[in-house]
Amino acid sequence: MGFYIVTMAHPDxxxxxRYLAEHVEYLLDLIQQGRLKASGPLKGTSLRxxxxxxxxxxxxxxxxxVENDPFSREKLIVxxxxxxxxxLFGVFASLSSKDLPPDLEIFSSKLGYS
Numbered sequence: 001m002g003f004y005i006v007t008m009a010h011p012d013x014x015x016x017x018r019y020l021a022e023h024v025e026y027l028l029d030l031i032q033q034g035r036l037k038a039s040g041p042l043k044g045t046s047l048r049x050x051x052x053x054x055x056x057x058x059x060x061x062x063x064x065x066v067e068n069d070p071f072s073r074e075k076l077i078v079x080x081x082x083x084x085x086x087x088l089f090g091v092f093a094s095l096s097s098k099d100l101p102p103d104l105e106i107f108s109s110k111l112g113y114s
Contacts, residue, residue: 002084004054004062009047009079010071016048024068
């Protein structure tokens, strides 16, 4: 299992509002499945944009989750980015790979990775 950061932008307007509740219900289902760890809107962007932290076995699995989102089905995603992420520090660190880059290995014991 890996972490993936998904950033998506949506056009403003009545279609976005029409499918917002269904989108949120979909996200709540992903939380129940243990797939979505965090999500929310990005502030100060020119379009309605959101950020999701998902857990999946592969990028293709994340792509399938995005495709099943009502916003995707209704063609309301105008920009999409999916990046694999390794949360070495902070609240998700216990779920990270704990595979520190060589330059950070000096922090291994401080992070509890030794």
